[in-house]
């Protein structure tokens with residue numbers, strides 16, 4: 001076994017950030033197994049494509065023969081499972097892909113990870129880790145006065161996405177409890193930052209506001225999310241990978257709860273300042289309240305005391321600077337935006353927003 005890690009789903013938003021930082025900050029190799037769904041873009045990683053410590057493999061985590069051959073070939077010391085269908089609205093419109101990748105994909109990965117891990121000599125077995133990247137949505141929803149989610153909060157997933165991630169977390173737990181596979185699970189709050197696919201709230205609002213399009217806020221705009229800059233999430237994952245206690249779960253959050261309407265208004269104000277457009281007036285005038293998401297969770301809040309205490313991790317990027325950095329990044333990467341907003345993306349925007357905006 002060598003110092004290589006196998007990352008799944010590394011061509012998506014968080015995986016891209018993780019790999020770029022991993023190559024820059026460590027001397028270890030990374031193998032990226034990604035199916036390149038609509039959310040995965042090989043171009044995200046073009047700056048490391050030819051790097052001697054980076055290998056891209058186009059494939060599916062459900063393909064057990066492929067996963068087995070990658071494990072034999074690259075002998076990784078860890079698997080980090082980012083691969084998932086990740087958008088709640090898409091899970092409502094079409095749940096099968098979520099069960100396929102999030103549940104059956106994680107299952108396939110665990111099967112092969114276990115077989116390979118069992119074949120290792122004891123020293124390598126002790127060193128190996130399976131890090132499963134999960135979400136705070138498994139805990140369900142909070143009322144305004146409820147305490148934040150802890151690792152001990154019972155699972156109560158509400159959307160097909162959350163249910164599929166909860167199921168995957170349970171499989172990971174069982175593979176540790178039953179077979180002894182050295183697993184770690186992280187449950188993180190909403191990320192934002194560079195490379196985020198513009199179906200999610202923050203990049204969607206940045207691009208619509210830039211282009212003078214309606215800003216579709218679901219319901220009353222008072223659903224609350226706990227926003228974390230993606231680099232802080234990646235730093236937390238590195239800490240968990242290196243020093244997390246095997247079999248444990250770690251909550252990761254930004255200590256940064258904000259109602260959606262506040263996030264959207266902040267984006268409008270920053271864009272008004274950075275890219276003034278007299279023809280639009282104040283961009284907050286583009287805010288349009290639309291039909292709510294079915295089963296829309298009201299509030300997420302993460303108690304990350306455990307990872308702070310045990311692993312000395314805490315969020316470092318304040319929202320005020322993180323959102324500016326994110327907007328600046330999108331303004332500087334409009335060629336990337338145009339590339340990924342082709343074909344399939346337009347279909348999704350039409351499917352999700354045409355009826356909502358017509359109301």
Ligand code: NAD
Pocket residue numbers: 008009010011012013014015033034035036037038039040041059060061062081082083084085086087101105133134135136165187188189190191192197
């Ligand atoms: P994303 O949708 O941007 O990227 C997902 C990646 O997985 C894509 O590159 C896609 O091509 C790949 N993929 C999908 N199905 C695959 C399959 N069957 N085999 C191989 N690759 C496949 O997602 P993201 O926002 O980067 O999230 C990454 C992980 O982090 C997910 O597991 C998600 O549940 C979790 N998470 C995300 C957030 C967030 O705010 N984005 C917060 C907490 C946890």
Ligand code: DAU
Pocket residue numbers: 086087088089134135136137188189190191199200201202204216217218219223224225260293300
């Ligand atoms: O909490 C972690 C989760 O955060 C991750 O596990 C998911 O992968 C990630 O997609 C995210 O889920 P959300 O559903 O919270 O993120 P999204 O960006 O889709 O929505 C954020 C909030 O904004 C939510 O309350 C719904 C609202 N929203 C979203 C969109 C796309 C709108 O009001 N309008 C929109 O157009």
